[in-house]
């Protein structure tokens with residue numbers, strides 16, 4: 001069993017079939033499953049294509065962020081259609097510097113879908129299932145930098161009004177978003193401290 005499979009716990013299915021009768025409703029025949037070592041090249045290629053000029057940067061960021069995954073923290077999911085990886089999402093551990101204690105939280109980054117498969121529900125399926133699994137892991141909060149036009153449909157809210165401080169002034173307020181999960185409590189406020197890997201890759205905010 002690979003580390004990524006272990007992330008999903010003993011009771012979780014190793015493959016989640018989407019489409020009619022599955023969850024969430026999306027492309028018929030698409031499967032969501034934990035990323036495996038054999039998927040790495042295909043996942044990097046998804047990000048190279050999805051992110052265009054920034055693609056190589058995102059692929060190397062993804063490679064290094066994987067090192068943060070453990071059986072109890074973080075997750076990496078792929079979407080597969082006809083035996084081809086068409087999308088990927090990664091959630092990795094960072095820290096919230098809250099008044100009472102340091103809180104382990106997750107950061108959703110990156111998420112990418114092959115251009116030819118975009119706008120058909122793949123991203124929605126990956127993010128929706130990833131949030132369910134993050135909740136099952138006990139993560140109280142998931143942060144991201146992203147479009148305020150896309151992520152609120154998954155329950156993400158602007159972070160600053162909830163008492164969270166963004167890790168860089170180069171992140172637009174509207175892009176700094178958080179999804180509160182069932183482990184959240186109101187004492188969880190403070191500054192999001194990104195894992196060192198985001199800084200090493202200069203992958204924070206806008207330049």
Ligand SMILES: CC(C)(COP(=O)(O)OP(=O)(O)OC[C@H]1O[C@@H](n2cnc3c(N)ncnc32)[C@H](O)[C@@H]1OP(=O)(O)O)[C@@H](O)C(=O)NCCC(=O)NCCS
Pocket residue numbers: 050051109110111112113114117118119120121122123124125146147149150
């Ligand atoms: C963002 C992305 C992951 C979404 O995946 P997807 O499979 O195309 O999305 P879905 O089919 O599930 O959802 C489509 C919806 O998302 C919207 N959408 C997609 N990207 C968006 C963006 N950047 N801003 C606002 N809305 C966006 C579409 O307009 C569409 O909305 P509608 O349902 O109201 O028409 C994918 O488009 C992608 O890989 N983009 C390039 C890489 C990227 O920007 N990643 C996110 C930053 S980490």
